[in-house]
Amino acid sequence: MTHDPDDTASPVGTSGLPWEFRIEQGKIREFAAAMQSDNPAYQGPDAIIPPTFLVTAAQWAPAGVRVNVGFERKRLLHGEQQYEFVGRPPHVGDVLTAQEAVVERYEKPGKRGGQMRFAVVVTDYRDSEGRLVARATGTFIERAARKVTE
């Protein structure tokens, strides 16, 4: 998801456009190093992806395909994140298609006044035959604006 307050915020039910990316051995290895893992499952030509690896797919999204939560960057927080896998996690050589959707928006009163806004973005990852292999669910928060003192 993007968070451009100047662009139109995507309403609930909005889907982005699909984009394709390939699961690469070197990228998994780099990610495993950053997560300080020496698990052999993440090494070699048959490596599987670590649980949070699909976060890397966003960097291959072409401009304009992602949904926009429309939150101000300075007030944007990542509240929760979940990854679900249908069977074994994807592995090196898989070509997946990612597509985002805004599935929920809600507001809560902030602790110091104002409104906190929430947006839930689901990203579905499908294989070349269109089967769902993984789903990411992110909850993003825009903190309440500080009261302007005059």
Added chain:
Amino acid sequence: MTNPATLAVGDSALPRKFGPMTRQMFVKYAGASGDFNPMHYDDDLARGAGNPSVFSQGMHQTALLATFATDWLGAVNIRRFQVRFQNQVWPGDILTCSGTVVGVNESKEGAVVTVDLTCTRQTGDVAISGSADFAVSAP
């Protein structure tokens, strides 16, 4: 990796420590993940926004928690991994990842073990709380 056949509710793994956390770790994670938010590597910018220094990406300590969890219950067995971001992590922090089995259930893939996961700072503050499902008897 633990022998999954022996797991029961209440079992926990030996906690694992990461750190002290360094800026280099944050940069390494930024490159690996593609999250180039400068709040995680540009001290001037982070201080300008009211922080004492740069801080770690929430998804970075989430990935460390994933390292702990998949070493414990098997990388290939993961079916669900969920986290809540609770407190920021700073350079110099020492993180402790721990986990406890909270459920053992049957699914079409066989036994699924549900664990609660926690990544705690040396101060006792919880940085990340989470839960995960592992299909421990998948063929």
